[in-house]
Amino acid sequence: MSLSLIARTISASPTLRLNEKAAILREKGDPVIHLGGGEPKSMAPMDAIMASVNSLNTGEVRYAPADGILPLKKAIIRYTEEFYNRHVMPENVIASGGAKQAIMVAMQAILNPQDEILYPAPFWVSYPEMAKLCGAIGVPVLPEDGSFYPRISDFEQRISGQTKAIIINSPNNPTGAMYSKEFIADIVKFCEKKDLYLIMDDIYHRLVFDGKKPISCYDFTRESVDKSKLIVINGVSKQYAMTGFRIGWAVANKKIIEAMANIQGHQTSGPSVVLQKAAVGALNGIQSSVENLRVTLENNRNIMLDLLDSFDGVKVTKPDGTFYCFADFSAYEKDSNKLSNFLIDKVQVLTVPGKEFGLDGHLRLSYCGSIKDITEGIERIKWALDPNAPNELYIGDRKLTRDWL
Ligand SMILES: Cc1ncc(COP(=O)(O)O)c(C=O)c1O
Numbered sequence: 001m002s003l004s005l006i007a008r009t010i011s012a013s014p015t016l017r018l019n020e021k022a023a024i025l026r027e028k029g030d031p032v033i034h035l036g037g038g039e040p041k042s043m044a045p046m047d048a049i050m051a052s053v054n055s056l057n058t059g060e061v062r063y064a065p066a067d068g069i070l071p072l073k074k075a076i077i078r079y080t081e082e083f084y085n086r087h088v089m090p091e092n093v094i095a096s097g098g099a100k101q102a103i104m105v106a107m108q109a110i111l112n113p114q115d116e117i118l119y120p121a122p123f124w125v126s127y128p129e130m131a132k133l134c135g136a137i138g139v140p141v142l143p144e145d146g147s148f149y150p151r152i153s154d155f156e157q158r159i160s161g162q163t164k165a166i167i168i169n170s171p172n173n174p175t176g177a178m179y180s181k182e183f184i185a186d187i188v189k190f191c192e193k194k195d196l197y198l199i200m201d202d203i204y205h206r207l208v209f210d211g212k213k214p215i216s217c218y219d220f221t222r223e224s225v226d227k228s229k230l231i232v233i234n235g236v237s238k239q240y241a242m243t244g245f246r247i248g249w250a251v252a253n254k255k256i257i258e259a260m261a262n263i264q265g266h267q268t269s270g271p272s273v274v275l276q277k278a279a280v281g282a283l284n285g286i287q288s289s290v291e292n293l294r295v296t297l298e299n300n301r302n303i304m305l306d307l308l309d310s311f312d313g314v315k316v317t318k319p320d321g322t323f324y325c326f327a328d329f330s331a332y333e334k335d336s337n338k339l340s341n342f343l344i345d346k347v348q349v350l351t352v353p354g355k356e357f358g359l360d361g362h363l364r365l366s367y368c369g370s371i372k373d374i375t376e377g378i379e380r381i382k383w384a385l386d387p388n389a390p391n392e393l394y395i396g397d398r399k400l401t402r403d404w405l
Contacts, residue, residue: 047285066265068095099248176319330361
């Protein structure tokens with residue numbers, strides 16, 4: 001079969017693949033613990049559910065403008081005022097099928113084949129593949145000091161005549177690192193000086209810990225939105241636990257938004273109007289669920305860190321936000337694919353290999369599940385790797401005997 005060049009170069013999303021693997025194993029009756037997940041387990045806000053039900057009840061669910069319905073744009077404008085201290089117009093906003101589509105159409109609107117887009121490594125798995133979908137080249141920027149916090153000098157070293165854009169995700173998937181105000185200020189100025197687009201993937205910006213607050217990139221530019229090359233991405237998936245609703249958005253100058261809307265119009269005609277109304281419900285409704293989720297995640301993070309602390313060989317950088325911890329297991333096994341497969345085979349714990357995010361030797365462990373799953377999952381991993389652990393482990397009434405250490 002002759003598939004296109006693009007089809008042959010794009011790999012399946014490893015995180016989606018792992019979700020499928022967990023579902024298949026569970027169906028078989030295996031007691032799988034999924035520490036690879038990328039979605040909160042809480043309910044969607046009631047305001048979102050009611051808004052979508054009311055929309056469905058009308059029985060008239062039609063095409064809508066490709067760049068989003070006005071009530072959603074208004075809710076996003078209000079959100080932008082509250083969290084970014086910036087007044088924007090409906091022409092500066094597009095609603096998409098998740099933040100993922102918003103990022104994809106933004107890249108399609110700004111990148112030519114062979115253009116380069118830079119992002120800090122470790123990086124979200126979709127950035128390189130999205131760049132490839134544009135015929136462009138994703139360039140990971142690994143901080144030279146070995147930390148998860150890049151510096152401008154790291155970008156200066158990787159920038160070339162081909163560089164067109166930078167994408168920043170803070171707090172970061174997979175590390176949980178939230179970049180400082182100083183770094184955000186510097187990267188905004190750096191991009192303005194070099195005339196680069198800057199995509200801020202802020203999908204986790206309210207899920208931050210230890211008293212941290214979301215940072216607005218607009219605080220560091222003197223440009224008006226319509227002069228600026230800043231593209232701000234956000235959505236309801238993570239903060240409102242609405243991953244399945246598939247609503248995200250971008251805020252940017254109206255020329256970029258118009259180009260994105262043209263592209264999206266031919267791709268999908270925009271997201272479902274029912275789900276856009278759900279997003280309006282979430283954004284305009286009672287906000288307590290976001291804070292409840294944030295507090296739960298902070299507590300889960302602390303539990304996971306305490307458990308990982310008891311591993312002699314594991315190195316962990318305390319996550320500032322998100323629901324991921326990117327732990328260094330290289331003392332046990334340098335090949336993260338091998339380690340991840342080993343853990344699922346031996347103790348049925350699903351983790352995501354660091355290699356998928358551009359840094360081998362690490363595993364991404366999610367703490368968005370239950371405390372029971374976090375505790376039991378890390379205990380199983382410890383049992384599998386720690387030569388001092390007892391030889392036997394019970395998972396329910398199954399007795400496992402360790403014969404590999
Ligand atoms: C860094 C990052 N950006 C964007 C997305 C996409 O979110 P959405 O569900 O809104 O498409 C994700 C989802 O995992 C993510 O981790």
